Amino acid sequence: MATIERLALTDFRRRVVAGAFPDFQRLADAFSAMQFVQADPIRSPARAQDLMLRQRVNGYVAGELEATFPDLDAEEGYLFAYGFMTPEVWRELRWRPIRKLKKLERDVLDAVAELGEVHPRGLDERFGRKSVKNYWGGKSQQTKRILEHLHHHGYLRVARREKGIRVYQVPEQTDGQDSDPRARYRRLVMTTVHVFGASTKTMVVSELRNHNHLLPSRQERLAAVESLIEDGHLKEVQVAGITYLWRRENWLEEEVPDRVRILAPFDPLVRDRTRFQQLWGWDYRFEAYVPAAKRVRGYYAMPVLWRDQVIGWANANVADDRLKVQLGYVGKRPREKAFRMQTEAEVEATSKFLGLPSGAWELAW
Known part of the structure; x- marks a missing residue:
């Protein structure tokens, strides 16, 4: 039976933070090493994927x-959330159970194969612009929903984006549909733990619920995770x-620098809200979809990390070509000169990341 290591909370927190921010010189290297980056369309002041990569x-x-997606060895799909991933991860989750394709779905798939690459608007002339109900209760173009459906079930891939809109193509066919589901689930578990760092069994199995078709019973899924521990691929602490x-390769013992980081709400360091509460002793909530009158910290309040402590949050927006940042704190604001x-x-770094001139920012403490 594998030995369970024991750590004090302070040591655990330091190690989790120290391992959360590998330093890369090139986007291609970062993407290959990270394996998955969650995507979100909200831009406040930038999309989550950009805030995390920054x-x-x-x-x-x-x-x-x-902008560089077509030149990266990258795919889009749904792991524990929708995002950008390496081809190896995409192949593990590509095929999902599906009923027989309807005639219109087959026709759309044939059209994409014929045209090579298809923007949703590129099918208007052939299929019209009929609207259907989408996931959120609103209306979406029918062919757009079919493209999303075909992509979700592995029949299409995203070739690139135009102003945030996915452009699809038919991928090369593989035999992934017939591969061992238990082996696929084990590899998805390894990827998920790689992305998040230290994670509980419950959290990993819950996050991968979109892939329960691979192992239908919870007992099977937990057994698959346990087998990774027994094989030495995962350790317990x-x-x-x-x-x-x-x-082990993600477990760093180095010191955490004196640095402030404004993090995306979905950054791997803070996305597990249960671990967040244990590490920092307060509950962080993403409030973009909370009615304005009920928000406590703000529409897109981003956690603020100081050294190895998440001490509060920041709301940021760009107005009149200036970045405006408002900070909030769980307790008292740190008074050290280094913090300021x-x-x-x-x-300043965030403003440059957004393409603003040096000094084009305002900070409310």
Whole structure:
């Protein structure tokens, strides 16, 4: 039976933070190493994928991922959330159970194969612009919904984007549809733990619920995770009564620098809200879809990391070509000179990332 390591909360927090921000010089290297980056369409002040990559790629600028996507070895799809991923990860999750395609779906698929690459608007002349109900209760163009459906089930891939809109093509066919579902699930577990860092079994299995078709029973899924521990692919560490899974290559013992980071709400460091509460002792909530009158911290309040502590949040927006940042704190604002200097440096770096001139920002403490 594998030995469970025990760590004090302070040591665990330091290691989790130290391993969360590998430093890359090139986007291609970062993407290959990270394996998955969650996507979100809200731009406040930039999309989540850009905010996350900014923290890990030197000189990264907003929109760089979308602009260079065709030249990256990259795919789009749904792991534990929708995002950008390596082809290896995409192949593991590509095929999903589906009923027989309807005639219109087959016709759309044939049209994409014929045209090579298709923007949703590129099918208007052939199929019209009929609207149907979408996931959120609103209206979407029928052919757009069919393209999304075909992509979700592995019949299409995203070739590139035009102003944020996915452009599709038919991918090369593989035999992934027939591969061992247990092996696929195990590999998805390894990818998920790689992305998040230390994670509980419950959290990993819950996050991968979109792939429950691979192993229909919860008992099977938990057994697959347990087998990774028994095989030595994952280790266990216990912190204040909670047992986490981790990968040795992600476990850094180095010190955390005196640095301020403004993080995306979906950054891997903060996305697991249960781990967040254990590490920092307060509950962070993403409030973009909360009615304005009920928001506590703001529409797109982003966690603020100082050293190895998430001490509060930042709301940021661009108005009149200036970045405006408003900080909020769980407790008292740190009074060290280093905190002020590092916060100003982070806001300056954020403004450059957004393509604004140096000094084009305002900071409300």
